[in-house]
Amino acid sequence: MRQYLQGPLARRVGITAGVTVLLMVMTGPSGSTSQPTAGFVGSFSERSSFFGLFVTQRWLVWFGLALIVSGLIKLVKGLRAKYPDVAAIPAEVASAVKSPFQKMRSLRYSTYGVLIILAVLLPIFVTDGFWQQSLVEQVAIFVLLALGLNVVVGFAGLLDLGFVAFYAIGAYATAWVTGALPAAPPFGVHLDPFWAIPIAIAIAMVSGILLGIPTLRLRGDYLAIVTLGFGEIVTIFLNNEYKVTGGSTGSGQVPHFVFHVGPVKYIWGLAPRPYYYLTLGFVVLFLIIFSRLEHSRVGRSWTAIREDEVAAESIGINPLKYKVMAFAIGAASAGFAGVMTAAQTNFLSPQTFLLSFSINILALVIFGGMGSIIGVVVGALLVQVVSTWLDHYAPYGFQSQDLYMYLGAILVVMMIFRPAGLIPARRRKREIAMSEAGEGHMDELLTGDTP
Amino acid sequence: MSDDLIFDVQNVTLRFGGVVSLNDVSLHQKRGEILAVIGPNGAGKTSLFNSLTGVYRPQEGSITFSGEPGRSVSVIGRKPHKLNAAGIARTFQASRMFSALTTYENVKIGAESHKGLGAVGAMIGGPATRRGEKSSDARTVELLDFVGLRGEANTLSASLSYGARRRLEIARGLATSPKVLLLDEPAAGTNPAEKLELTDLIRKVRDEMGVSILLIEHDMKLVMSLAERLYVLNFGGVIAQGTPDEIRANDAVVEAYLGSTDTGEAEKKDDSQVVEETDAQG
Numbered sequence: 058m059r060q061y062l063q064g065p066l067a068r069r070v071g072i073t074a075g076v077t078v079l080l081m082v083m084t085g086p087s088g089s090t091s092q093p094t095a096g097f098v099g100s101f102s103e104r105s106s107f108f109g110l111f112v113t114q115r116w117l118v119w120f121g122l123a124l125i126v127s128g129l130i131k132l133v134k135g136l137r138a139k140y141p142d143v144a145a146i147p148a149e150v151a152s153a154v155k156s157p158f159q160k161m162r163s164l165r166y167s168t169y170g171v172l173i174i175l176a177v178l179l180p181i182f183v184t185d186g187f188w189q190q191s192l193v194e195q196v197a198i199f200v201l202l203a204l205g206l207n208v209v210v211g212f213a214g215l216l217d218l219g220f221v222a223f224y225a226i227g228a229y230a231t232a233w234v235t236g237a238l239p240a241a242p243p244f245g246v247h248l249d250p251f252w253a254i255p256i257a258i259a260i261a262m263v264s265g266i267l268l269g270i271p272t273l274r275l276r277g278d279y280l281a282i283v284t285l286g287f288g289e290i291v292t293i294f295l296n297n298e299y300k301v302t303g304g305s306t307g308s309g310q311v312p313h314f315v316f317h318v319g320p321v322k323y324i325w326g327l328a329p330r331p332y333y334y335l336t337l338g339f340v341v342l343f344l345i346i347f348s349r350l351e352h353s354r355v356g357r358s359w360t361a362i363r364e365d366e367v368a369a370e371s372i373g374i375n376p377l378k379y380k381v382m383a384f385a386i387g388a389a390s391a392g393f394a395g396v397m398t399a400a401q402t403n404f405l406s407p408q409t410f411l412l413s414f415s416i417n418i419l420a421l422v423i424f425g426g427m428g429s430i431i432g433v434v435v436g437a438l439l440v441q442v443v444s445t446w447l448d449h450y451a452p453y454g455f456q457s458q459d460l461y462m463y464l465g466a467i468l469v470v471m472m473i474f475r476p477a478g479l480i481p482a483r484r485r486k487r488e489i490a491m492s493e494a495g496e497g498h499m500d501e502l503l504t505g506d507t508p
Numbered sequence: 509m510s511d512d513l514i515f516d517v518q519n520v521t522l523r524f525g526g527v528v529s530l531n532d533v534s535l536h537q538k539r540g541e542i543l544a545v546i547g548p549n550g551a552g553k554t555s556l557f558n559s560l561t562g563v564y565r566p567q568e569g570s571i572t573f574s575g576e577p578g579r580s581v582s583v584i585g586r587k588p589h590k591l592n593a594a595g596i597a598r599t600f601q602a603s604r605m606f607s608a609l610t611t612y613e614n615v616k617i618g619a620e621s622h623k624g625l626g627a628v629g630a631m632i633g634g635p636a637t638r639r640g641e642k643s644s645d646a647r648t649v650e651l652l653d654f655v656g657l658r659g660e661a662n663t664l665s666a667s668l669s670y671g672a673r674r675r676l677e678i679a680r681g682l683a684t685s686p687k688v689l690l691l692d693e694p695a696a697g698t699n700p701a702e703k704l705e706l707t708d709l710i711r712k713v714r715d716e717m718g719v720s721i722l723l724i725e726h727d728m729k730l731v732m733s734l735a736e737r738l739y740v741l742n743f744g745g746v747i748a749q750g751t752p753d754e755i756r757a758n759d760a761v762v763e764a765y766l767g768s769t770d771t772g773e774a775e776k777k778d779d780s781q782v783v784e785e786t787d788a789q790g
Contacts, residue, residue: 346631346632349630349631349632349633350627350630350631353626353630353637353641354616354617354620354621354623354626354630354640354641354644355626355627355630356630357609357613357616357617357620358617358621360606360608360609361606361609361617364606364607364608364609365604365605365606367563367588367600367604368600368604368605368606369606369617370562370563370587370588370589370592371561371563371588371589371592371597371598371600371681372592372597372617372618372621372680372681372683372684373589373592373593373618373621373622373684374589374617374621375587375589376589382627386627484608484609485608487607487608487664487666488607488608
């Protein structure tokens with residue numbers, strides 16, 4: 058059965074069915090916010106007229122079209138030269154290179170499943186309005202940001218103190234393309250925030266690359282200083298260029314999120330719960346792509362550069378390319394978090410995008426465990442929930458401006474007793490163990506020595 | 509430049525401020541040759557290696573590398589990763605592995621470093637990425653077998669013995685499919701049994717893979733048994749070159765090493781002499 062499902066025939070049938078459904082849905086009737094899936098149902102049940110020639114069930118026609126497409130794909134594939142078969146990797150090596158958790162597939166997937174179900178059910182148990190709001194604004198968004206910064210700091214080992222700049226760029230790009238800024242939107246078209254996602258991500262990514270190419274040649278402290286400066290420049294720009302950005306008052310007219318593709322239409326309103334699910338969906342997506350990245354050759358190359366740049370170069374890895382890549386990926390995820398914030402709160406102000414914000418995100422990453430995806434998520438959850446609670450309920454005469462003092466104290470204690478973070482990444486843990494034992498070349502890298 | 513030269517170094521001078529590290533060095537390596545560079549501490553051997561691999565940039569002279577007959581590149585001014593792509597691989601004096609990665613991952617990085625960019629492919633996990641992973645896996649296993657480290661595939665590279673680390677570095681370099689392999693003191697810190705294995709391995713690399721070998725070594729026994737030709741550096745300049753027998757009989761060489769012209773005395777000590785390298789600049 059399993060063999061059959063993984064076979065080429067099953068795949069072809071699956072792809073054909075998928076293409077059919079997609080074609081039907083995209084051409085079907087439109088839904089609305091109260092019944093976002095109504096159009097979806099209609100796409101299947103309705104009969105319609107085709108090219109004024111005949112009236113029939115919709116699926117028949119689209120399935121026929123999908124079959125033709127699928128046949129064409131097969132034809133093209135057949136014409137292309139076949140890749141030579143590579144020898145399979147021997148079983149004993151294959152099992153040796155995987156961690157025990159990776160080997161227990163069913164346990165792994167059921168763990169992930171349970172965690173996702175818990176996350177989905179969470180807003181049903183959390184009925185308090187304040188906490189529903191905080192789950193989105195203070196927790197989910199920060200998890201997204203921490204995941205993005207983890208790629209830069211944890212995977213590639215680049216200390217970025219101006220991460221908030223990309224978050225601000227994402228948020229202001231959203232305001233710009235939706236027409237909520239004094240600056241006119243591009244081509245005078247007011248877009249939905251949904252279409253702001255790709256644009257904001259692209260703008261954040263390009264600014265990451267533009268900042269990265271000249272500065273990522275620097276090492277250690279120097280990079281931290283340059284990124285710090287970049288963060289400040291962006292904040293000051295937002296504050297001062299009031300004709301473009303609205304100045305210190307910012308903008309209060311960013312429209313709510315709208316999803317309108319094909320027949321599915323849904324408008325996010327003031328209620329926080331739909332935003333929670335939207336953000337959760339993207340958190341899960343980011344988790345998947347970032348963990349794939351970590352275990353790919355890109356992730357291995359980052360580890361190599363972080364550990365010994367000279368040795369990495371000697372085996373053909375271009376450090377600048379991979380550092381810029383990490384910077385761009387981090388910037389893109391921060392830009393995306395910016396879109397989410399702007400579209401959810403409707404309100405933007407330069408006061409949100411301060412240096413302390415960058416430090417806060419960095420603290421989440423260090424607390425959770427640099428380079429450890431699961432650690433960063435858990436760390437961000439813990440720190441953000443606790444600090445939101447402290448801030449809101451102010452127990453024992455707690456002052457909210459003292460928050461960073463406690464955060465700093467926690468970091469100091471962590472650095473002494475658990476330097477690799479709450480849930481350490483395997484690779485990072487080894488590195489710290491090695492450098493304590495006097496192995497490895499971490500110190501040389503920091504001082505910039507070459508052999 | 510004639511077609512059978514893989515490296516052609518002409519009048520190279522490398523300075524750090526007022527310090528002259530290499531002074532008008534000229535040497536060449538034939539394709540398929542095992543060539544050794546010897547010399548006392550601070551003679552400029554590692555500086556020469558770093559100049560050949562693009563880490564240092566000599567101020568004067570020219571270095572031409574010709575991976576295949578008729579295809580030559582100028583080394584000076586090219587980045588190390590570009591030179592690696594052209595066919596130059598190396599190991600380091602104090603072995604520099606990626607200690608947080610396993611033996612297997614260390615070699616695999618080398619095997620996959622020249623395969624496209626692939627960040628998007630890696631995120632999605634497309635068929636091209638999977639095919640690339642599979643072929644790198646196959647190459648990695650092949651090389652681990654070649655250097656005899658398959659049993660250590662899942663060991664952290666930093667917990668390997670010195671001898672195994674040397675072999676791992678060789679495998680990692682070979683994974684990039686080089687035309688020449690530069691070995692910077694491969695026998696340092698290894699025991700006599702490991703030295704013998706290493707000698708065999710280096711010869712096997714040349715004989716079975718057709719990779720030329722350029723070697724820096726202090727262990728005279730190993731150098732004399734392995735190298736087909738030697739260059740002797742002292743104070744940044746070439747003082748002698750020739751076959752092992754010619755070098756043994758060369759007065760200038762003996763003087764450089766022992767500070768004496770008494771050849772009879774020197775020859776007795778020669779074979780067993782192992783000079784420990786402590787200077788990081790070589």
